[in-house]
Amino acid sequence: MLAVGVITFALGAFIAIYITRIITAPLERTAAIADTIASGDLTTQIDVAGKDEAARLAHSLKVMQVNLVSAVSNIKQSTETMAVAARKIASGNADLSSRTKSQANSLEESA
Structure with missing residues (x-):
């Protein structure tokens, strides 16, 4: 009777570990993908399998x-x-400044 209890306990523990791994492995993979994207790496290939x-x-x-x-x-x-x-704006401003300066010099010479 004790042997049956030990075997049942061991089988239950094995099943619990197996189910935990089935659930956590995909979540760990998905968390790793999220961490990669969060770190700024947008080049990682993401393969999706399952539903x-x-x-x-x-x-x-x-x-x-x-x-x-x-x-x-x-x-x-x-x-x-x-x-x-x-x-382009900077170039236009420089050109306008040059023409304004030229006009000012012409006015000074005329006066």
């Missing part, structure tokens, strides 16, 4: 990563456009 909650979470992280890459790309492009416009 459980952890797979849905991994899929959401993949979509978020794609959207972040797109947003960063759009921001970079907008920044480059603004830099070009700022250079």
Whole structure:
């Protein structure tokens, strides 16, 4: 009777550990993906397999990563456009300043 109890306890412990690993392994993988994205690395390939909650979470992280890459790309492009416009404005200002100075010199010579 004692042997049956020990075997039952050991089997229960084994099943509990097995189920815990089945649940925590995908969550740990998903947490690692989130940590990678949070650290700023948007180049990591995210493979999604399964239809459980952890797979849905991994899929959401993949979509978020794609959207972040797109947003960063759009921001970079907008920044480059603004830099070009700022250079054109600076050039126009320098040209206007030069012409104003030239006009002022002409006025002084006329007076």
